[in-house]
Amino acid sequence: MNRYLAMKQLPAKAGYKKGDVIVLIGELFGRGYANGLVAEAAARGMTVIGTTMGRRDADGTLRPLTDAELAEAEQNLGGKVINVPLEAGFDLEPADDGLSPADQLKGLKPDRWESIRLDWNLIEQSRSRGLKRFKTNLAAVAAELEKLIPPGANLLISHIMGGGMPRVRMLMPVFNKVFKGQGERYLSSEAFWRSDLGRLCKLSFDEVTADTFSHLIEATKGIHSRNTAQGAKVSYSAYGYHGCEVLINGRYTWQSYTPYVPGWAKIRLEEIAAAAAKRGIGATVFNSPEIQTNSSSLFMGVEIALYPFISALDREVGGKTAEALREECSKLLREDETIESLLAVANDYMAAPAIAQFWDINTWPHHNTPEQAELMLNCSARLMAMNSNLKEIIGAALSEAVVKGVGKLILDSMWEPKEHVYWLNHDIIARRLGQE
Template sequence: MTTYNPMRELPAKAGYKAGDMFVLCGELFGRGYANGIIDEARRAGMTIIGTTVGRRDADGTLRPLNDAELAEAEANLGGKIINVPLEAGFDMEPDGSGTTPLDQLKGVKTDEWESVRLNWEGIEASRQSGIRRFTANMGKVAEELERLIPAGASVLFAHSMAGGIPRARIFMPLLNKVFKGQGERFISSETFWNSELGRLCQLSFDEVTADTFRYLIDATVAIRKRNTAAGARVSYVAYGYHGCEVLVNGRYTWQTYTPYLQGWAKVRLEDVATAAWNEGVRATVFNCPEILTNSSALFLGVEISLYPLLAALEKEGNGKAAEQVRQECQALLKPDAGVRDILEKANDYLASPVLAPFGDYAGWPLHNTPELAELMLGCSEELLGMNANPKEIVCGVLSRAVFSGVGRLMFDAAWAPAAPVFWLNHDVIARRLQAD
């Protein structure tokens, strides 16, 4: 388990400038964590290069983006995209017999999931095939980057790959019960995780979320050696999650969303960064606060820890940024609801005795209980119900504030990184947002 290492002081301003290069490993979809650091790179005048996961045709074939898709992706990124498919994982990768992990799960009914038995030799063959495909394509991306990146340019690589839920129909109804189920619809995350389907998920999460960071670092060794030899800086950053400190009863307290099944892969991601760091590579995982994005919407309740950011902004200076965020949030609430009501409700949840056993950092990640699910999901529903429009919610404002603050902190810290793993908690993010 990584030693807890929260960032307490704002890093000095990064020295990146026009002519330096920013490379995003992971395609940009919608708005999320990566947008914050891209905004900083653009503001500094860096040249922005992106990648794509590619697309799957109807027959399952993985291909590069077509002209229209490429134009849309480059417009979204605001930079050039190297059009080599970097889809991670192995769920659609055939083994020696031509069978994919998804083929093994065809026709499985939701009431049969606990009895599923998989061919693990076939799964391992698919996993190895997926690794070969990904690393070969990453090698092609690296070759293109060598041509695009000048020898004297400083380079910031940002790894944003995460996820890895296998694309079999059986998973979404099951995971909805794991993350959102109550009463008869509740499924224990521990029971799921210890099943064969859970084991497959863990392998996939590890590959997509963590191992791809290692593949990126390994593939770009030539760029790293060439550019550092020329006096430039080459750093790698990645997005982690390992709980977050928020204000609970007026004190910053480490807490976590449960059940976070990708937590084991996020620990593995930290291990990748630490191993690279020990080899002399400037690689850092930044453990970020909870936000609400398209991908995190499956984890209903994860957003409750966002609300105390309003209190942190007040505590850490209460300047113009705090007032602006408060006003934006208040404008989205129903007439009979106020920011104080939200803070009180969120604090009651976070301070609940039901959550006390889940504040065990050494035991993280932990599994859910029916009592936790009932409390968390009920509180989440009440808080979301305070918004006037369910499509324009306070969590959106707070999420944008978080990824803006996170982006600036990561960008500046990457210029002269001090450790392989940092936690970016509400205190330092609130100070960052109000520093300018």
């Protein structure tokens, strides 16, 4: 494993200014981590350039955005979007026989998940074709970037892709049991991970979540050497997840969501940054806290660790900043609940002996157990029920605060990249929010 290195010192303010550029590799949607980074870069006058995953037509063809989709994406981003489909992975990529991995699974019954056998020769054909398509499209994006970015501009290239869940209908009920099942509906993530379907997921996570970072660094070599030759700074950031320190029983304690099966791909992402750093490239993976986004919605319970951010902000900053967040959260609570009871429920879960035994970073990622799944899912549901309106939840308000703090920390630390992996825990994020 990479050395555990929590960021403890606030980075100095970066020198990025008007005319410098931030590039997002991965598409910006409404409420993800990248929104915080883009907001911060825009506030400092940087030019923002985005990319798109592209879209799939009803017949499965991958295509660029239509004019209307492009206009919407550019408005959402506040900058130009390079309209080349950068979807990564191979789940929908046909093999030599015309069938994709998703096609191999079509019509199969979810309850047979354990006995399903995939044709690995065909999967490998799909994988290498998907990779070829991705690299070709990435090269086209890099060529476009070379034209758009002034040679003397400081540049931050931010990898925001995370995912790779194969888009196969029969897998959804299986995933629902692995991530949201308890009692009769419990399914062991370890058993799933050992099955052919688990092996397919692993390949797909590696391809989308991790390897794209390495291809990105390779594809933008030309821009890197051109701009650094002019004395400009060029660096690469990526979002990792490898657990996070939050306040449990009043002490910052490393904990993690279980079962985070994409975790092995996230470790691979850290290794890619380490290899780049060895070649003198400023690349950093920022292991960021659990928040609620489009990507994390399947991982029910991941948000429990977010609630103690309220206490972290109290402790590290206090005053008006902490009061404002508390008040925002209080307004979203049901009338018969309090922030203290919310924090107590989250803390009791994370401090419970059956759960605390998972807080070992050296053996991460961990698989689920029936007892852990039951405690986590019930706690998640109980906390969720404390919201007065499920459309406006406390988790969203807290996610927004964390996203903002993480965006500021990443932008500032990428000016002088020091480490190839950093953990951004609740303490440093709170302290950064307290700076202004």
